[in-house]
Amino acid sequence: METMEYNIQTDAAGERIDKVLSSLNEEWSRSQIQNWITSGSVKVNGATVKRNYKVASGDSISIEIPEAEELDVEPEPMVLDIYYEDTDVLVVNKPRGMVVHPAPGHTRGTLVNGLLYHCKDLSGINGVLRPGIVHRIDMDTSGLLMVAKNDLAHERLVKQLQEKTVTRKYLAIVHGVIPHDVGTIDAPLGRDPKDRQKMTVVDNGKHAVTHFRVKERFSNYTFVECELETGRTHQIRVHMKYIGYPLAGDPKYGPKKTLDIDGQALHAQVLGFTHPRSGEYLEFSAPLPEEMTKLLDYLRKND
CATH class of the missing domain: 3.30.2350.10 (Pseudouridine synthase)
Incomplete structure (x- = not known):
């Protein structure tokens, strides 16, 4: 059984414990976390808590992850x-x-x-x-x-x-106004030594490159296209935060005050690859989901 430990930062104070824990690992469902809390696998400062417990700054949380x-x-x-x-x-x-x-x-x-x-x-x-x-x-x-x-x-x-021959282009809405029309972020990524559920730029990390192009600017946000040269965990989310323009709605890497969207405003729009048997190059494009389209409409009307 694996035990994981976290220390609560000020910005998470007052949030329900199940919500805080679900933001630490996107593959943990809220119901799964609630079951862990009910069974006593989650302790705060060494004691069990109820599912509606609201965390406080400085709380030490330990989770006993059941064997797979x-x-x-x-x-x-x-x-x-x-x-x-x-x-x-x-x-x-x-x-x-x-x-x-x-x-x-x-x-x-x-x-x-x-x-x-x-x-x-x-x-x-x-x-x-x-x-x-x-x-x-x-x-x-x-x-x-x-x-x-x-x-x-x-x-x-x-x-x-x-x-690196697969084409992967994403559309994103980020905080801030990016002054450059195009850019490249070349910064190695690895686990955050302070929080193992996050990725961050580290000197000994894996090579990671993201190219971006501005599509539209607003007073406080920018609509961008990001193209992956490499495909590291959370690459676009971490790289855009690294240069000072975190994704809107991102619960893990973005600010709390953000646009009204449940999760990061990020869409994998274009995917292109060589067919594994025929050798033919195939490329596909998917339109923005309704949530992001509505956000862009809102920004255009209220800019």
């Missing part, structure tokens, strides 16, 4: 927004709020559950919890993902990601 259980991931009927599919690969537009793959305590309603029902067979390279998953996007990020339906496709798509 063997999961039987069940196919689950759901409506999937599929942009392309053949015998080797599938491209799907994931909605905001959907987790990509199951985890202990969160085995239903994920993209993988829906894919297993739709496809029956997926690549087994990433194991029972991540069948067919070649790359992922965060729960509150919407947009395009490629999925491998067999091991050959999986291996060749992963190689393209490693060789």
Whole structure:
């Protein structure tokens, strides 16, 4: 059993403990955290608390994470927004709020559950919890993902990601007004030594490069396109914060006073890759989700 410990900072004081903990790890569902609290696996300053406990600055929280259980991931009927599919690969537009793959305590309603029902067979390279998953996007990020339906496709798509030949363009709304029309952020990323659930720029981190282009400026926000050269965990979110323009709505890396959106304003709009069998280059584009479109309309009207 793994034990994780956190110290509460001032900006989180007054928040419910389940909300605070869910912001630390996007793969922990609120119901899973509440079960941990009820069972006594979560302690504050060494004592158990109720699910509605509001944290205070300086609180020390410890979580005993249960051993990973063997999961039987069940196919689950759901409506999937599929942009392309053949015998080797599938491209799907994931909605905001959907987790990509199951985890202990969160085995239903994920993209993988829906894919297993739709496809029956997926690549087994990433194991029972991540069948067919070649790359992922965060729960509150919407947009395009490629999925491998067999091991050959999986291996060749992963190689393209490693060789940086996959096109991945994101649209984002960030705090602040970026003065430059284009830019490149080249800063290595690794785990934050002060908070292992966060990523940050560190000297000994993994090579990470994000290119950005301004699409529209507002009085306090900027609408940007970000293109990934590498694909590190939370890369765009951390890189934009690093240069002083954190994503609007980002619960982990952004300011509390932000636009009215539940989660970061980030959408994986363009995905392009070479077909793993035919060698043909394929590229797809998904329109902005309604939540981000409404935010842009609001900014244009109230600027």
